[in-house]
Amino acid sequence: MVTTPPLLFPWSEIYSVKIGIVDTQHKNLVNILNELHQAMLGAQGKDKLGQVLLNLIKYSQVHFAMEEKLMQSHGYTDFPAHKAEHDQLASTVLEFQRKFLSNEVGLTVEMMDFLKDWLSKHILDSDKKYGPFLNAKGVF
Numbered sequence: 001m002v003t004t005p006p007l008l009f010p011w012s013e014i015y016s017v018k019i020g021i022v023d024t025q026h027k028n029l030v031n032i033l034n035e036l037h038q039a040m041l042g043a044q045g046k047d048k049l050g051q052v053l054l055n056l057i058k059y060s061q062v063h064f065a066m067e068e069k070l071m072q073s074h075g076y077t078d079f080p081a082h083k084a085e086h087d088q089l090a091s092t093v094l095e096f097q098r099k100f101l102s103n104e105v106g107l108t109v110e111m112m113d114f115l116k117d118w119l120s121k122h123i124l125d126s127d128k129k130y131g132p133f134l135n136a137k138g139v140f
């Protein structure tokens, strides 16, 4: 019997920040993270892993830029700290990608857990903080 391994990050409504475009993009990010995890478990080749990793990096750049524009344009006071969290993660992942492409490291369960933990905590703590602020500005 073929069994599919459980998803790394099953989406749940507890992650909703009550802003449509943010939730949509968070779901897409979660899907890419799950895809990377499945590819790792399926022992996919380095080309495939590198491709999904690149998708994750590119999409997180698009998503962070969208969130930052949203926060900044509405004068969100925690913007600098929030942006710093994005920048920190982006540089960690780019450094990982560099090592991955130069065969210094492989994609591991630890790295997948780190990404999952970062994203879930960031959504639940930091993104959920701007939800009510933006909702009050008429952003849903």
Ligand SMILES: [Fe+2]
Binding pocket: 067, 082, 086, 122, 126, 127
């Ligand atoms: Fe964020």
